[in-house]
Amino acid sequence: MENYLYAIITGIAAGFISRVVMLRNDHRNYPTYPHGHLTHLSLGFMAAALGAVAIPAIAEEDYTAVTFLVLAAQQFRDIRNMERETLNRLEETKLVPRGADYIEGIARVFEARNYLVIFSALITSGLAWYLNGIYALAGAVICVLFSLCFMNGSFIGDIAEIERGELHFEGSLLKINDIVFNNVGLPQVRKKIMDEALGVIIKPKDDNARLTLDAFGQRMAIIHDVVSILGSKVEMDEKDLMPMARKDPDKGYLALYIVANEPDLEVLIEVIKKVPVLESSYNTTLKTFSGRKAAD
Amino acid sequence: MDIGLYGIILAIVTTAEADRIYGGACPIFTAYEDKEKNELSFKLARILGGAVHDLGNGVHIICRHH
The missing domain is CATH 3.30.1360 (Gyrase A; domain 2)
Structure with a gap:
């Protein structure tokens, strides 16, 4: 039981930290601060929890739980719709609009970042479960750095x-x-x-x-x-x-x-x-x- | 949604002689000189929410862009 708890908490921590690191507040003021940030941190926490419990569930051969986890992970697709809808509504009151491509890009990024959180939590909890804390820590750091690399696209x-x-x-x-x-x-x-x-x-x-x-x-x-x-x-x-x-x-x-x-x-x-x-x-x-x- | 200028003609302001002006679907305002034409165009643009474009032959058109 303690082992489960240890692996799950480590995974959640790694996933949540990677979400915090990937959440930026810049001149575009999107997501808005503080409520937009709160929404995404909450979703990030849920994604981290999903990722963190996957490995212990598989290890326990609880395949029903794993199936439900996969179903739950699919719900994160709705984040893209949520962002798209919000930004499209905001467009109506903007003198200089963002444009559909930019909105689609932002929505896609928010969805993808939650998958990265799930991935970080999964790897870290797996390492904590099968190996030990040091490996889990190293894995978490690598996952966060990997997530940061993914964030950097090219610029004009x-x-x-x-x-x-x-x-x-x-x-x-x-x-x-x-x-x-x-x-x-x-x-x-x-x-x-x-x-x-x-x-x-x-x-x-x-x-x-x-x-x-x-x-x-x-x-x-x-x-x-x-x-x-x-x-x-x-x-x-x-x-x-x-x-x-x-x-x-x-x-x-x-x-x-x-x-x-x-x-x-x-x-x-x-x-x-x-x-x-x-x-x-x-x-x-x-x-x-x-x-x-x-x-x- | 688009960034650019596209629209419909709301009014025409011109210094052209009366015999060169024909009826159409758009209101036409005449002015005696360029200064009056500019002032009329400016006021009409603000009233109608349009932008003034100069066709170069003494004709200003006021267009609404969206």
Whole structure:
């Protein structure tokens, strides 16, 4: 009995710690603090408990318990739906939305992190059950580090180079370099844009990156992250100052325009570099034979 | 949901001569000079919740974007 308790508590502790480590609160303020955090920590605790009891249940040949555990683990699929629903509702009140791809990415990450928690708890409780505390501790540390590695995807800074773009008007057409953004009719708005707007060029490093940046969801994610840090002067029913990203169809680069509350070009470039590449937008065409052949 | 500008024309403001203006589905406001055209466009845009676009031939269109 004590052995069970020991293995289960060790597993729960390892799983819960990995969930705490994976729960980040940054500029995106999602999950919201404190209640969003509380929800995810509670779910993380349940996931850890599920993972931790699996090995003792198998060892006791209690296969009914194991079957129920598998059924319970499937419930974590609902986390994705929960996140998707919440974020989609929030979209309705946002001037600059996240976009469906970003929401799907976030929802997927929350679901996957609970599976990582189950995995950490399972490994740690197994080691505690069959070996001893030292192995369990080492296993827990490795599992937490493994979970952290899984968290780190690639960023826009890895796949593209970002530099200042030449923002100018050609008549009433707002342009960055040679990409046309918008037609701005009023002279006072044109002056405001010339005085305050920032423009950058995002140049993909290869054809994979070019296709990734082509994805509309990825562009929306970039804009959303930039606005969440630098702010935007866009107002309801006054869409002249709406931040936008447009691509040059021939050269493949992307231009981004924003009238930010904090017009700091260096920060803008840094923020864009740290925007995550979305799983749904990530493209690996150069890994295929046809893709390489088409690119040469 | 999309970030971009797409929409419908809510009003047209123009300095064009009367003989160049024909009826249509959209209200047309005339102005004598550019300054008046800009002011009219600005006010209409704020009232209607639209953005002003300049077609370059003395015509402003006010579009609602979503």
